[in-house]
Amino acid sequence: MCMDEIRDLQIKVAFQDDFIESLNQMVASQQQTILDLQKQMQLLYQRVESYQNGENGIAPFDPSQEIPPHY
Numbered sequence: 001m002c003m004d005e006i007r008d009l010q011i012k013v014a015f016q017d018d019f020i021e022s023l024n025q026m027v028a029s030q031q032q033t034i035l036d037l038q039k040q041m042q043l044l045y046q047r048v049e050s051y052q053n054g055e056n057g058i059a060p061f062d063p064s065q066e067i068p069p070h071y
Helices: 003-052
Strands: none
16 A cells, blocks of 8 residues: 555544544434433423322313303
8 A cells, every 4th residue: 555545544534533423422412302302201291190180289171161261
């Protein structure tokens, strides 16, 4: 192999390393976002379940029984 080919390969490896590190950071960020969204969904499910079970002291909302304010 001549020196130019070795230099070209070294340059390609350097770019690949940089690209892989960039992808790794993106995946880590997305994983954190997914974990945050899962926590939020869990809290929402708990709130909905508590409303359905009447644990909050407020009667469940029934749109067929509610009259809009403009009537």
